[in-house]
Amino acid sequence: MAAVIISGKDLSAQIREELKGRVARLKEKGVTPGLGVVLVGEDPASVSYVTAKAKGSEEIGMFEQTINLPASTAEAEILATVDRLNRDPKFNGILVQLPLPKGVSADKVIAFISPEKDVDGFHPINVGRLLRGEPCPLPCTPYGVVEMLTRAGHSPEGKHVVVCGRSNIVGKPLAALLIQKKKGANATVTVCHTGTKDLRSFTLQADILVAAMGAPKAITADMVREGCVVIDVGVNRVPDPAAAKGFRLVGDCDFEAIKEKAAAITPVPGGVGPMTVTMLLKNTVEAAERLAGISG
Numbered sequence: 001m002a003a004v005i006i007s008g009k010d011l012s013a014q015i016r017e018e019l020k021g022r023v024a025r026l027k028e029k030g031v032t033p034g035l036g037v038v039l040v041g042e043d044p045a046s047v048s049y050v051t052a053k054a055k056g057s058e059e060i061g062m063f064e065q066t067i068n069l070p071a072s073t074a075e076a077e078i079l080a081t082v083d084r085l086n087r088d089p090k091f092n093g094i095l096v097q098l099p100l101p102k103g104v105s106a107d108k109v110i111a112f113i114s115p116e117k118d119v120d121g122f123h124p125i126n127v128g129r130l131l132r133g134e135p136c137p138l139p140c141t142p143y144g145v146v147e148m149l150t151r152a153g154h155s156p157e158g159k160h161v162v163v164c165g166r167s168n169i170v171g172k173p174l175a176a177l178l179i180q181k182k183k184g185a186n187a188t189v190t191v192c193h194t195g196t197k198d199l200r201s202f203t204l205q206a207d208i209l210v211a212a213m214g215a216p217k218a219i220t221a222d223m224v225r226e227g228c229v230v231i232d233v234g235v236n237r238v239p240d241p242a243a244a245k246g247f248r249l250v251g252d253c254d255f256e257a258i259k260e261k262a263a264a265i266t267p268v269p270g271g272v273g274p275m276t277v278t279m280l281l282k283n284t285v286e287a288a289e290r291l292a293g294i295s296g
């Protein structure tokens with residue numbers, strides 16, 4: 001039987017409607033949630049992500065400002081920009097779009113963001129809080145994956161989740177989130193990576209398979225168990241002369257073949273991508289609510 005397609009676009013629209021109401025309540029109290037985005041350089045994928053974040057912020061009634069810096073900007077100036085946003089009460093959330101140009105230490109810049117305004121959840125203090133199960137902003141892509149699973153009726157509780165990829169942005173924080181002894185988590189997690197021998201022997205054991213490797217069609221149908229729930233985090237640009245932009249977006253999974261086997265699968269585009277942006281908006285609204293002494 002063909003898989004159910006889990007639409008991140010539809011789920012996002014639902015969550016953004018909820019957020020609109022929370023922003024309106026904050027505004028009644030004289031608080032407008034604000035997001036500051038720092039974009040260094042003109043990497044086309046980064047520009048596209050930042051545009052989606054700005055558009056999403058506006059749509060739910062938040063204030064958003066993108067600070068565009070040239071690729072040649074010195075690290076000290078990027079740090080000064082972050083410092084300005086840290087001090088400015090208009091901004092409840094700060095995000096520095098990654099990757100940063102060569103010669104700039106992303107670790108140093110991230111550590112400079114005030115942990116209370118770190119809506120990406122990348123600051124080492126927040127990474128530590130996540131691992132310890134303490135309240136903190138949850139990294140947006142892992143948060144979006146868990147929210148998608150739960151809202152689509154595939155709670156990870158008690159399931160074996162196999163995560164392919166060990167990045168600081170997706171694989172590692174997702175594993176940390178899923179092993180929490182909490183509602184919506186409580187999963188058994190296996191993390192596979194480039195050092196894994198016989199990847200297929202692990203992916204075939206998954207109730208839920210998360211592909212976050214950054215390689216087109218890295219997960220093929222023979223690696224997926226019948227009835228598995230597949231979450232495709234990959235966003236890869238592949239050349240396509242027939243497409244207006246000269247490329248199209250594909251995930252890390254062989255979608256067409258896997259959808260004949262899986263119980264459910266997320267598409268690319270329109271799957272995890274919109275959820276990532278939505279969770280960023282949620283983190284920013286929650287940062288503003290905390291400051292205003294309101295609980296969501």
Ligand code: GUN
Pocket residue numbers: 095096097098099120140141169276
């Ligand atoms: N680059 C790719 N994904 C992300 C993300 O979630 N946050 C930031 N800041 N940069 C990214």
